[in-house]
Amino acid sequence: MRTAARRAWRRLEPLHGMIYFVPEATQRYAELGLTGRSGYFASRSAPFGRASADVVIATFYNFCPDLVRHSLATAWDVTTPAQILQARQEAAGEALRRGGLHELPDLDATLTLARRAAEAACDHPQGRPLFAAHASLPWPDGDPLLELWHAQTLLREFRGDGHVATLLTEGISGIEALVLHAASGDVPTVFLKISRAWPEEDWAAAEERLRTRGLLDGDTLTPEGKALRQHIEDRTDTLAMPAYEVLGEDGCERLAELARPFGRRVVDAGLLNLS
DSSP states (O other): OHHHHHHHHHHHHHHHHGGGTOHHHHHHHHHTTOOTTHHHHHHHHGGGSSOOHHHHHHHHOSSOHHHHHHHHTTHHHHOOHHHHHHHHHHHHHHHHHHTTGGGSTTHHHHHHHHHHHHHHHTTOOTTOHHHHHHHTSOOOTTOHHHHHHHHHHHHHHHHHHHHHHHHHHTTOOHHHHHHHHHHHTSSOHHHHHHHHTOOHHHHHHHHHHHHHTTSEETTEEOHHHHHHHHHHHHHHHHHHHHHHGGGHHHHHHHHHHHHHHHHHHHHHTTTTOOO
């Protein structure tokens, strides 16, 4: 069942993730006076209220603190959490409709399963601060597409907080997690360096710490490094299960099946264009 739950999450994840890349979000944040990376940090942390840079550094986990502090330096002077949450939701709806996701069949059936899982997650907020903040937001009832986006947003943050807990347990810092991710080959190193904005000397120091622990050989994962990464992913899957157990094995398989066209449409429509 854990495998089916992971598959359901992964296939629907593009529906949430696109909000960080679509021009609709950039434009709406700019209208509020947020430019550059300010829109990302302010919009994702807005459920906390006027979140301080320190809160964002702690809960987002793997971004260079200097980037966060610079991006949020004046954010709450020019806008409010309520304004940016409204802008984010409106941008999500516009982008998803531009991609034609509202035309896909089985929207209601997909929403039923995803919302059931998300609502089950809401019974387990302890130790998951970023999720709990998002779970306090009202559901966008009456718009099935936005309800589905909100459901997957909750499931993403629920899983993400569990992932951070696992990294902490294993003594892996935010930048070390990025280095291990880069060494796995799943994501280009240059993208992680640019998006998280760590200085080269910090990145090099993290690599050396991981080599000392026997997790890296050069810039390649050792067998011990591969085993640790797999353990972290497996443990993250386990910690996400309180959301999906309510669906059972068959429900998770069904959600994974229904989610596939939605994730594919996001990708095919270019809503995850990273360039």
